[in-house]
Amino acid sequence: MPYITTTDGTEIYYTDQGTGQPIVLSHGWPLSSDAWQLELKLFADAGYRTIAHDRRGHGRSSKTYTGNDMTTYAKDLSELVEALDLHDVILIGHSTGGGEVVRYAAQFANGRVAKVITAGAVPPLMVKTDANPEGTPIEVFDGIREGVLKDRSQFYQDLAVSFFGFNRDGVDRSQGLIDDFWRQGMLVNLAAAYDCVKAFSETDQAEDLKALDVPIFIAHGDDDQIVPIVAAAEKSITLVKDGTLKVYPGASHGIWGAYQEQLDKDILAFITGEDFEK
Template sequence: MPYITTSDGTEIYYTEQGTGRPVILSHGWPLSSDAWQVELKLLADAGYRAIAHDRRGHGRSSQTYSGNDMDTYAKDLAELVEALDLTDIVLIGHSTGGGEVVRYAAQYGVGRVSKIFTAGAVPPIMLKSDSNPEGTPIEALDAIREGVLKDRSQYYKDLSVAFYGANREGATVSQGAKDDFWRQGMAVGLAAAYDCVKAFSETDFTEDLEALTVPVFIAQGDADQIVPIAAAALKSIHLVKDGTLKVYPGAPHGIYGAYQDELDQDILKFVGE
């Protein structure tokens, strides 16, 4: 399996399929590059070099105790890009991965990144505050940490329901999809899973979004139960210079079902423009 070793000795796993213009996909919490299997094939079939990595602490990458923060995630991605010597890159990030690609692009990607696509992404900032009343209360984030610490296996099973919107009337989410969410979640080191909650919820990406000069496609479902759309996509679109916003009616946070079909077509169109 392909790995790079970062400057602090962390092994980052990545997978790639196809040849052509590079497209890098960054996964959400608590998943891994496995979450992008469908998109990897679709992009490779369309003539692109599709690359997805496991964030440190997640999947097959090193089970790190330190560095589980957004600055380090972005630096890890920069080292992967440099190791593979990639240019003219399209970045795609879901949820936490949306934050990672935005920070990477703003701080490391000038001259390498040509486009960015985010879906259900955490920028500009997820945490509720006086200046961000639409955000997620700290009590809800503390509950995530408590669930991960006390019984992460059951917690991931429970979380998969809201993640994919399986609790909504008329939802048809397979048991297999929920099981795969659990499988990927159980591969995350406990320290990394715990620390990443702070990374995805309390990092302020406002300046990163404002620094972007490349086209940015911002996608989010209006039935997202994980990342509040009013604190995320609906604010991010006003911070980027060259942005396109698409809201998917009834779509959940997790990329699945009819939402995945439509999102994937939008990805292919955006990458090909």
């Protein structure tokens, strides 16, 4: 399996498919590059080189005790891009991965990035503060940490229900999606899973968004129960210089079903510069 080793000795697993302009995909918590399996094939079939990595501590990468923070995640991504000598890169990030690609593009890209795409992304700031009253109370994130420590196996199964919106009337429940969420979550070592909660909830990325000098497509479901749109996409679009926001009615945090089908079409249209319905 392909790996790179970062300067601090962490092994980062990645998968690399297709040829052409590179698309690099960054997954959410507590998942892995497996979350992008459909996009890896779809975008490779469309003529792109598609690359997805397992964040440190996640999936098949090193089970790290240290470095589980947004800046180190972005540095790891930078080392992957440089090791593969990628240029004119399209970055795609979901949830925590959205924070990772935004920080990388803002602080570490060195001219290698062409466009950024986020879906259900955590920037600018998830946690509720006096300056961010629309955010989620810290007690919610404390509950996530408690769930991870107490019984992470059951917690991941329970979390998958709201992640994919299966607690909504009229939404067909997919046990397969829940099982796969659980499978990927159980690959995260406990320290990385615990520390990543702080990384995705308390990292203020307003300045990263302001610093972006490339176009960004911000996608978000208006029924996202994990990263509520009001404190995320709706604020992010006001901070970037060249942004496009598309809200997906009824879409959950998890990318699946009709939402996934439309989002993937919109991503390809954004990459090529085509218009799509906003």
